[in-house]
Amino acid sequence: MKNVLEINNLHVSFQTYAGEVHAVRGVDLHLEKGETLAIVGESGSGKSVTAQSVMRLIPSPPGKIKQGEILFEEKDLTKVSQRDMFRLRGSEIGMIFQDPMTSLNPTMTVGKQIMEGLKWHQKMNLSDAKKRAVEMLRLVGIPLPEKRVNQYPHQFSGGMRQRAMIAIALACNPKILIADEPTTALDVTIQAQILELMKELQHKTETAIILITHDLGVVAESAERVAVMYGGKVVETGRVEEIFNRSRHPYTWGLMGSMPRLDWQQDVELHPIPGSPPDLFDPPKGCPFADRCPHAMHICHEEMPEETEVSDSHRVSCWLEHPQAPSVSGENNNVKVHIGSK
């Protein structure tokens, strides 16, 4: 299958008064047409920065893409001009954000906010754009779209606002939708509805989705492939069943272990990962997880492990994959995780 997006060796840094923060340090990712790729990892792992680099929405200064390429339809997005980027943003690549309560302009009707992109990118006239806006609102499941199109965001509930955000992002039929923690600010029933909606729309429009989240439940529910990020690097990537059932990286084990499960007995404790993420002002030269890893060896602190191919789709960067390494297995490795039907 053809890749709609390819990120090769991406490095992003932020200049601050305290020094340079290496937020993303050599990320390789690819996104296939019509698939959902989940990027998971804790706060500060670089997942949002990676996504914002694709949109070139990194506040600059202080942020800067230092190295690497982001290929979208043979164009390197790190090199295209501002003008070309304005054309791509919103029309080829759409984005939705974490907090729908603050992501819509409070003084503009929802309809106008959907129509804006259509008028700008597709040069639609007012009545066509309005028709399309109503159609989009209906598509994202907002009742009475003819009435809702003239309402302001404060007249929408949180879940409806996120639906409206999706309508804005998808109005121009983008090839890629980047969803940056789209369900974090919503309550659980609304979360499920929004994920369901995104999946449904993906079938209709064949949009590829990059889903950024730290909620593994969301990942199991909606992604085909997963990239686990830590300390500005992708430490493990694979198909969702490979990551959930046959993960090879101690950090992924840690993530799985810190997730509560319905079938646990009451007295089972959650296993948080001890310690805190590495200081990206001065990133470690070895594996970024080494300081918190229960299986860390001497070499882990010294040198970054090479990527090992476990299968065609499954790659991991860990010294445990080395032939001379002792054999260990994750505590949760044998637990079967139910993976959402697709």
Add this chain to the structure above:
Amino acid sequence: MLRYIGKRLLIMLITLWLISTLTFILMNSIPGDPFTSEKKLPESTLENLKAQYGLDKPLPMQYVVYMNNLIHGDLGFSIKNVNRSVNDMLADGFPVSAQLGAQAMILAIFAGILMGTVAALRQNRMSDYSLMVLAVIGLSIPNFVIAPLFQKYFGLNWELLPIAGWGNFDQTILPSIALAFTPLALVTRLMRSSMLEVLGQDYIRTARAKGLPPIRVISFHTLRNAIIPVITLIGPLTAAILTGSFVVEKIFSIPGIGKYFVESIINRDYPVIMGATIFFSAFLILMNFLVDLAYGYIDPRIKLGKKEA
């Protein structure tokens, strides 16, 4: 909405009544009366004069008479400017004061919004710093210092503009700028901080993610939201320009209401004090009301006169 406007009008009338009553009491508690002067007048003349203006009656009586006339729109006659009714004086002075005030207001708001926006967009750069230094100067120097300085440099030294008087547009320039000075600084600072706040909002990122060019993001998404606090400032600004106009009109010898007002207090010209105070108060109350109406129009989240659902 009509109900809301009706309710507001009623409250405005009550406010106005309270102000006029208070002014009446305060004014009469100032020692002396309109006829106190260096030259001692004969007792009989004084009594005649007082009787002519109704000042011989007891105060509560005077109050009732005044209020009755006020309801009928009659503000009485000036004591110092013989045969001039206060209504006439206000009618003569108002167009002048209104022009001066409006020019100052427009200057303060538009230039303030422009300068604040520029400062915010160039945050922490040279243009931002210089605008903020100017704003601090504007806030700290009162207009009775600025006005004579303007007269000296622009009028006397460089002979660019007329020093005082009223009649052609050139004469309005210096007083308008002097009057707008402090309000301009206020608007600039408020606009800058409001603009910076809005620029950091999530919905601005959404607008940028839509691929809109920066000029559209700023004009359609940022400005409208950033202007809301400036709108609320218009009420207090009107008050500042009104009080400022007393001084500025006096300094530039402009025949507006402000000048009459200052003179009337010095002369204890009771009817003029009352008339001017009531007129200014009514104007200010009305402006605040209009600002509230505009606010509801600009920010759709504010529904006037409706309880939160």
